[in-house]
Amino acid sequence: MKVDFYKAGVFKQINITKLLKNFINFNLKVGDVLVGNYTNRKWKYGAMSTNERDIRKESIRLCKEAIDFTAEIPGSKVIIWPAHDGFDYPFQVNYMDGWKNIVESYKELCSYNKKVNIAIEYKSKDPRQKQYISNIGKMMMLINDVNMDNLTGCVDTGHALMANENLAESVALLFMHNKLGAVHLNENYRDADPDLIFGTIAFWENLEMYYYLNKINYGGWCEIDIVSPRDNRIKSINLVVKLVRMYEKLAKGLIEQHVNIIDSNLKKYHFVDNMDLITNILFK
């Protein structure tokens, strides 16, 4: 479950003890607390990168309330999607100021409560034509510049595909640096971010990502993040859960019974042998 956090002050009105009880009663767990610092026109120049001091201050205050809230919810973390932190035209922004502001903002947030993890959801475009934290590399660049243990990255598979990334590589790079904060699941044709039902386009790369998630024993959340404007929504959710389970299970089977041979082929770049093996197993 995801809790959205849109307005400053909302947090103080919530009875946390009662809320946590309700989560238990309904058998719900909170994966993320999402900060909504992008849903109002005032954030249009970027909640974390803007030169407007007051706006940035307000955004940081909102994030800190979300951090306080999250600190009370075991197993949860804060997710920030830097929606408007970017630019659209040449001669619109000073790139150095923008990046400095972002680094400074996240330093302040991560220092505020080092026990609460923050995961940033990188994205290459939309709503801005170019986002600052646009891909897995810029994500790691930011993590290095901020240099705080509790800053992590969130691989949204749709964003990664739109950035022409290989899903397994992006997950593996964050994991190697101990920075894999979350995985969001959806899909597209590598050219936009329509949040299609995960599993319906990039079969082999989805399977490979689950192979890696299994191998690294990923214990974090894989959060379904789809939009289904033209299909029955209940059926859509049932389908996406089924597809996630299917990829998981196929990958698990590969790991449990064939990990040595697959990894040995990877070491020698024997792609054809791997593909042959996997095809034989999946489609006998």
Add this chain to the structure above:
Amino acid sequence: MKVDFYKAGVFKQINITKLLKNFINFNLKVGDVLVGNYTNRKWKYGAMSTNERDIRKESIRLCKEAIDFTAEIPGSKVIIWPAHDGFDYPFQVNYMDGWKNIVESYKELCSYNKKVNIAIEYKSKDPRQKQYISNIGKMMMLINDVNMDNLTGCVDTGHALMANENLAESVALLFMHNKLGAVHLNENYRDADPDLIFGTIAFWENLEMYYYLNKINYGGWCEIDIVSPRDNRIKSINLVVKLVRMYEKLAKGLIEQHVNIIDSNLKKYHFVDNMDLITNILFK
């Protein structure tokens, strides 16, 4: 089998009777005769579109020899890949002259021997930055402008993906107009044309294309057209044949046992039901 046709005059030196016997002896069939009017620097401005009269004449002569040759080979057709028929920069070509030259060239070729089919392999870029016959729409536009029964289109699945097309749609559109001349099989990440091993990236769209090929009872050639620079080539060929057969078989199964329900879902746009059904069948 594909016969490449690179130099004028080559044809006259071939003993066709002997060649056809050899084909039979070795149990080979000729799918295409490919005209090589792109392998020399002289074709650099486009063998069919260039304003250089002599070059265009030479290209047409070469094609006519290929037509004569093909006329002797039962079940075969001429394939033309308009490699250099395009442009790279603004202010480099006159688009109207280019298109007129192309239409005129193909009119002459198609009139030369109406019994021999010609298939054009459309492609959006590479080697030119923009090709004239860049996608399935421009392919049909050309077919309409030339207006000859023996002009058809070739769907190279890699070219179609690079043009952001859906494979099944491109095949279906040519079929509807009675213009599906050939299918070439390879793959990529929709952004370039590396001729990857067919079947290894776009699983669902490959499967859907075979669903349509089965449904329309396509009797033409599906020609494997891959490059394998870093893998064992024999293993690569074995793998791609296995993958083609797998997609074919899965699609055939869907057609034979579930065509009514799938088609009924298509009619009502019940995508989720279709995906659920197909997933259940493939991955029980």
Add this chain to the structure above:
Amino acid sequence: MKVDFYKAGVFKQINITKLLKNFINFNLKVGDVLVGNYTNRKWKYGAMSTNERDIRKESIRLCKEAIDFTAEIPGSKVIIWPAHDGFDYPFQVNYMDGWKNIVESYKELCSYNKKVNIAIEYKSKDPRQKQYISNIGKMMMLINDVNMDNLTGCVDTGHALMANENLAESVALLFMHNKLGAVHLNENYRDADPDLIFGTIAFWENLEMYYYLNKINYGGWCEIDIVSPRDNRIKSINLVVKLVRMYEKLAKGLIEQHVNIIDSNLKKYHFVDNMDLITNILFK
């Protein structure tokens, strides 16, 4: 000026004589009448392509009212943007049915009043992941299949760039076939359709398009179609008008003083000579 046409019945309530007087009083001319058959959830499967008979009927009725309205407005035409006529997933639609429905719909519309021109605004994606009438080629394919004199195409420069087209080529191809119905002006980075201020990204291709518009003596509308969510809107409109006039003027200068040398270079593919000449003139 553009008149949007969203609801059936609206037309009948309008006093045309009075309206036309007002246009004259305020010195306004109507370029287009745009049919709004995409602003309601009921159109979600495609107003012109859907298998839902009633929905398609309703859409056609709305279009016919727009045609009636347009018939009263001298110098105007109907514009249709086939927003939802497309698909998102493999196994979601039957491509042959979709195309047949589209052709049939436009045949009916064009036959309804042959004196009123209809221009279709092709687009490759968004809101659907893949649109049926996705690029200049498919536009011409549709025009050929419908085969009515009053069906034309609208080149939206942003859509053309997003489809990786060269603007001048798309304009020229429609013009050659006597089918250039309208030009819409906006811009992007070739990967999405944010309707950026025309003139701010693709300088050389914009200039080349105006070179062709001048050369073919285009007498139709060039309609500014931008969105400016983060800039002062009045300043944005002033800027885009200034930029349009600048491109127009530069192109006109090239035509008036250098058309022979530029065209001669185009004939011989002497791109470098053209670029050198144009650079010398623009940036002395």
Add this chain to the structure above:
Amino acid sequence: MKVDFYKAGVFKQINITKLLKNFINFNLKVGDVLVGNYTNRKWKYGAMSTNERDIRKESIRLCKEAIDFTAEIPGSKVIIWPAHDGFDYPFQVNYMDGWKNIVESYKELCSYNKKVNIAIEYKSKDPRQKQYISNIGKMMMLINDVNMDNLTGCVDTGHALMANENLAESVALLFMHNKLGAVHLNENYRDADPDLIFGTIAFWENLEMYYYLNKINYGGWCEIDIVSPRDNRIKSINLVVKLVRMYEKLAKGLIEQHVNIIDSNLKKYHFVDNMDLITNILFK
């Protein structure tokens, strides 16, 4: 001038003193020494990332010879283009091993002679379908992981455009981190790397990059790196030099006379005011 370095042992046969004299005699300066560890099939799995120990050793030896050579040439640096360090298919490589190997290799190289700078030319694809060091973010990620002062990045403007980057941003980010090693100049349509003549497509972004290069007082090399297969090569070189000088001069004019107003607009995100100002100046 660029010196290519293709074979181990070549260096030892060169009389450096004589060579340096010749450079002076012919008024040439060496910008880069380029290591050719990509021109032979043996490098096909990646000269810096491969698991084949002997191959990687050989590549490193070659680079070290280039470092030794470069150490003798004042004002020069080593450039490495990691051509084959990437992958093509899912299940072809282990991403963690690949990245570790790369980091290890560059650590060894940078430690070998800390006085010689090494610049890596990042690229997103081609010849591999996905490269490890694919964009400015991954470039900075590598720089952070290697953590040596003499490792820098090279912004090839064509590679940056193909990775959907803004040129000025990529230059600015490396500069901010004191890591801007070199700039290569060429161009494309953001979808491939044909090394087109710099200056002929992305006018505004080229201009903006030169605005930043002027502002940061960049003292390094801007190296023309184009391919001109269909134009007169001497004319092509003359044109590209003219275009480079033109962008330089226009940017210099903006800096010298309008830097305060432009920067103030950047601070407030008044893009429209900037574009208006610049248009007025360039095209009066």
